[in-house]
Amino acid sequence: MRPQIIATLGLLGMFTVLGCAKDPSEPTPTATPGELTDKPATDPSPTGILSEDAFAALHQLTEAEAPPLHGQTIELGGGHAYLALPEGATGPVPAVVVIHEWWGLNDHIRHWADRLAEDGYAALAVDLYAGGVATDPQGAMSLMKTVDPAQAQAMLSAAHEFLATDPRIQAPHQAVIGWCFGGGWSLRDAIATPGLDAAVIYYGNPVTDPAELAKIEAPLLGVFANDDQAIPPAVVDELATALEGAGKSIELHRYDAQHAFANPSNARYQQAEAADAWAHTRRFLAKHLRPQ
Secondary structure, three states, X not given: OOOOOOXXXXXXXXXXXXXXXXXXXXXXXXXXXXXXXXXXXXXXXXXXXXXXXXXXXXXXXXXXXXXXXXXXXXXXXXXXXXXXXXXXOOOOOOEEEEEOOOOOOOHHHHHHHHHHHHOOOEEEEEOOOXXXXXXXXXXXXXXXXXXXXXXXXXXXXXXXXXXXXXXXXXXXXXEEEEEOHHHHHHHHHHHHOOOOOEEEEEOOOOOOOHHHHOOOOOOXXXXXXXXXXXXXXXXXXXXXXXXXXXXXXXXXXEEOOOOOOOOOOOOXXXXXXXXXXXXXXXXXXXXXXXXX
């Protein structure tokens, strides 16, 4: 279904999230089994080309040149975005809007868009920082504070419109995915976009107003960390309770990990948990973007 685009009102707590803080001096935590709502996920068909091992390798700092990107930069909504398409794809193609962490639209997020394209989706990574990219937490916080909620939602609406109308894509089904800052915006986009087919929230600061959550039509999947200091389990419980009060639900997966554990560029990265979360995400997207 092509999403209908409307404005979101009453976005509370937009900038209360602490962000995907990266501490280079902090050692990578030892991976432990994730605390899940069900058994570990198995990868859906089609099989993704980029495994968790391969994806992590894209973010290892070496003296060699960074791995090549496979997408292209396009103009979108008065700014720019990164578009990755499945090889040889012609419309209709299911699509995913990709929302960056508080660092901005960097190569980590572009690689994630490429990863989604390898799974058969048209992936459009938006830029909510107007070209700004941070390399330290102070810069990330400064960029995040410059975001105007109305302008950000307008950019996301433009992304949905592009995916629905571009002749290479003509997406019959659309989802949104985001991490950290982008995870919060993924939920807000689900509130703002009737007809959206799925929304994935990686440790994003939630909206907990039942009146706002009642506007959601998309199925939700949430990935959260039990040792997240910015978004502790009690806040995730509050989201689940608010969604229930709004007559909605969410597929939650919680892991014994810290905030930003799915980012291979982060010292808090935990590969086993990241791989399991990605398998659940792939299954969820396949279910809702490729309905039988």
